[in-house]
Amino acid sequence: MTHHCSRPRPTRWLAGALLALVTSLLAPVASAVETARDHECLRCHAMSTLAYREPDSGEIRSLALDPQRLDHSVHAELACSDCHARGYGRYPHRAKLADEQLGCVECHADDPADATYRLDRIAEEFAASVHASSDHHKLRQFDCHSCHDPHAFRASQVGDDLGAIVRRDNQTCLDCHHRVTDPLRGSHAWLPQRDAHWAAVRCIDCHTPTTPQASHQILAAADSSKRCVACHSRDSRLREGLYRYRLAQDRAEHGWLTSLVRNDAYIVGMSRSPLLDALSLAILALVALVIALHGYGRYRLARRRKENDR
Amino acid sequence: MSTSPLYPLWLRAWHWYNAALFLALMVSGVSMHYAGTDWLLGFNQAVAIHNVSGTLLALGWIAFVLANLKSDNGRHYLPRPRGLVRDLWVQARYYAYGIFRDEPHPFHAGPAAKFNVLQQLSYLGAMYLLMPLLILSGLGFLLSPLLPETLLGISTLWLVAMTHVLTSYLLVLFLLVHVYIITIGDSLTANLRAMLTGEHGTSDDTQETDRHAS
Incomplete structure (x- = not known):
C-alpha cells in the first residue's frame, strides 16, 4: 500500500476515522463471544483471596469468583460489562458500586425462552416466602443472588443426572442451612430413611407449596409438607417437578417399554x-x-x- | 385313627406368628404400594408397621431355618426324587379330577410325612426361594442408602423394588392357595384344627376314612 503514502493528510485522517468506526461497531460482537476465561475482570477476581473489609461491620467480604464455575454457569457467555456496566474503569472500584441492585427478572422477563418459568410470579412468591417475611438479622440483605449466584448458577438441563441436580440444588440451601445436616439436630428425624430422601429429592420439594413450576415461596419449617403421599402416590408431585423431564427423556431415548424397567429412581407408591x-x-x-x-x-x-x- | 402330635407347639406358635405378620405385611405393603388410596392405612403408619413386621418375619425365617437344621422337621419339605413325576401326577390328578369323583385322598398326613409332594414343592419354593428373596430385598430397602446406585446398568433400588414386589405377589398367591388347600383335609376344618391344637385325626377323620374305604 505504498502508493497511499503520497496521499494528502486529510484522506489519511478519514481512513483512520473509518477504521475506528468499524472497530467500534465490531466491538460488541467481540465481547458477546468472549468466554468467561477471557474476562479482563478475572485477572483480579479469579484470585481466591480477593476481598475487602466492610468498614461498618468489619466483616470480610469476598470479591473472588471461581472461573471454572463461571465458565459452566448459565451466564458464561455474557461479558462482565453486560451486567456491571458503568463505573468500573477506576481501580480500586468505588465502594458505592457494591450496593448496585441487579435483579434477575429485569433481564429474563423479556426472553421468550424463560416464559415457562413464569417470572412475573416470582416477586409475589418471594414476598410470601419465609426469606422475605422473617425478621431474622441474617435475612436483612436477602435477594435473588443470596441463592442464585449469578456467577455460578446453572439451570438444570434435560439429561442431567438426577442425583447431581438434587445435590446441586440442595447445596444452595445448605450453604446457609448447614446445621440441618448436624446429626444431633432432630429437625428431619421424623422422616424415614432421611439420608435416602436427602439424596433423592430437593429441599424445595417439601419446603415450597405444590405448584406446577418450582415456587420461590419457601415455607417456614412448621408450614412445610410432612404429607408422605404428596410424593408417595400415583399422582406424586415429583412427577410435576423433579421427574417431569426425566420420564419424557427416558421414553424418548429408550422407548416406552425400556423406561418401565430402566426407571433409575424408585419411589415407593409412585413408581x-x-x-x-x-x-x-x-x-x-x-x-x-x-x-x-x-x-x-x-x-x-x-x-x-x-x-x-x- | 389315633391322635398323633403332628404339629408340636413350637411349630404351631411359629406358624401363627408368621400368619399374623403376613397379614400385617400384606395390609401395610398394599397401603404403601397403592399409597394415596383413601381406605388404606396412612403412609407413615404403614411404613412403621411394615418395617417392624418385616424384621420380625425375617427373624422368624432365620429361626425356621435353624430349627430345620437342628431337628428333623426339615425333611418334610424335601420330596423323594424317586417317582417324583408320578407322585406329582397322582396328586395333581386328585385335586383336579379325583376329588370330584369321590376318590380317596392319595396321600394321608402322618408323622412320617406331613406333606404331599405338591405341598412339599410349594413350601420348598416359598420358604427357600421366595422368602430369602423377599427378606433380602426388604433388607435392601431398609439399607437403601448403602446400596450402589446401579447394578449392571440398572438402578439397584429398582431391582430391589421389583424383586420385593414380585416375590410378595407370589407369596400372596401361595397364601391364597394355602388357605384353600387346607380345607381339603379329612374334613373341611381338620387341618386348621390340627394347626391350632396340634392333634391330627379326629372323629370326622375316621368317618371320612370309613367312607373312602366303603
Missing part, C-alpha cells in the same frame, strides 16, 4: 410397574376364580353325598 401389577393381579384373580369353582364343585359333591346317604 410402579403397571405391567407387573396388572399381570400379578390378573393371576391372583384367576387363581381365586379357580379356587371358587373348585370349592363349588366340592360343595355339589358333598350335597350329592348327603342325598345319597338319606
